[in-house]
Amino acid sequence: xxxxxxxxxxxxxxxxxxxxRMIARADIRRPDLRFPFPDQMAGRLxxxxxxxxxxxxxxxxxxxxxxxxxxxxxxxxxxxxxQQGTAPVVAGSFHHNFPMPEKHDHVALxxxxxxxxxxxxxxxxxxxxxxxxDAVASHRLLANLGPEPLGNTFSSGYLETALAGRKxxxxxxLLDQRIVAGLGNIYVCEALFDAGIHPLQPAGQVPPAKIPRxxxxxxxxxxxxxxxxxxxLRDYRRIxxxxxxxxxxxxxxxxxxxxxxxxxxANEISRIVxxxxxTFWCPSCQKPLETPGEADI
DNA sequence: CTGCACGCCTGCCCGC
DNA sequence: TGCGGGCAGGCGTGCA
Numbered sequence: 001x002x003x004x005x006x007x008x009x010x011x012x013x014x015x016x017x018x019x020x021r022m023i024a025r026a027d028i029r030r031p032d033l034r035f036p037f038p039d040q041m042a043g044r045l046x047x048x049x050x051x052x053x054x055x056x057x058x059x060x061x062x063x064x065x066x067x068x069x070x071x072x073x074x075x076x077x078x079x080x081x082x083q084q085g086t087a088p089v090v091a092g093s094f095h096h097n098f099p100m101p102e103k104h105d106h107v108a109l110x111x112x113x114x115x116x117x118x119x120x121x122x123x124x125x126x127x128x129x130x131x132x133x134d135a136v137a138s139h140r141l142l143a144n145l146g147p148e149p150l151g152n153t154f155s156s157g158y159l160e161t162a163l164a165g166r167k168x169x170x171x172x173x174l175l176d177q178r179i180v181a182g183l184g185n186i187y188v189c190e191a192l193f194d195a196g197i198h199p200l201q202p203a204g205q206v207p208p209a210k211i212p213r214x215x216x217x218x219x220x221x222x223x224x225x226x227x228x229x230x231x232x233l234r235d236y237r238r239i240x241x242x243x244x245x246x247x248x249x250x251x252x253x254x255x256x257x258x259x260x261x262x263x264x265x266a267n268e269i270s271r272i273v274x275x276x277x278x279t280f281w282c283p284s285c286q287k288p289l290e291t292p293g294e295a296d297i
Numbered sequence: 298c299t300g301c302a303c304g305c306c307t308g309c310c311c312g313c
Numbered sequence: 314t315g316c317g318g319g320c321a322g323g324c325g326t327g328c329a
């Protein structure tokens with residue numbers, strides 16, 4: 001799924017489409033995605049004007065003028081696509097002719113300017129919910145999220161404290177949205193490579209001296225990905241259908257068996273499975289677990 | 298509390 | 314050409 005850079009790219013592209021537009025009609029084509037849609041979703045959306053489109057972690061937040069916020073998560077395969085209807089044939093008609101719904105087009109929002117925003121999600125791991133705007137931060141899915149990795153509160157001091165005593169791997173810890181919110185499998189792999197940290201290293205045993213570098217590599221990999229419009233693999237598309245470009249810059253993700261690109265490093269990128277998910281890493285650049293006896297030899 | 302396996306879905310790719 | 318297995322950018326749940 002889209003991780004933070006992909007979701008933020010969607011947000012930036014969708015913002016000018018959605019903000020200050022009224023949702024004239026909402027077409028809900030099935031009762032649920034990962035969770036049931038909220039009660040009366042179509043009715044609660046119709047007639048609402050979008051005041052602002054925000055993001056928290058991988059959640060998009062559309063504030064509506066009626067005091068509710070539409071919360072959207074893209075799951076693994078969710079896409080938001082913008083369609084323009086053809087001009088009405090009959091003068092004065094508000095009817096627009098949109099393309100036929102494609103497979104997995106689950107929700108369509110028709111805006112007052114004749115634009116349609118479609119939520120398409122083959123795997124249906126995505127979700128939509130409505131909640132009072134002033135209660136979004138305490139929504140059950142958002143309440144326990146850790147700091148934004150690009151925000152000020154995500155610091156070396158914070159991360160050191162958050163990792164202290166953790167026995168799970170640093171890979172698993174960085175995927176834990178309660179520790180830092182918005183990273184996913186790709187960017188964790190890339191950040192650990194850039195920081196030279198072994199993915200199996202217990203989180204609580206990452207040397208404190210390496211933490212500032214890790215914070216910096218996390219931020220940098222996200223910023224660069226953002227600049228490239230995210231990464232496109234199978235499902236993710238920018239709203240205009242264009243693809244992101246960061247996948248061209250992967251150092252380890254999806255590169256098992258290929259040579260490491262670090263100058264002077266001839267090693268092949270490895271793939272292991274950690275808590276059911278692929279981890280890609282360079283055994284030479286990402287130093288193995290501390291070798292405890294070495295100083296004693 | 299922590300850590301981890303599982304399940305939710307569909308689609309695609311690979312090997313036979 | 315068909316079919317089974319493995320894989321996929323996430324995350325909540327339930328268990329030890």
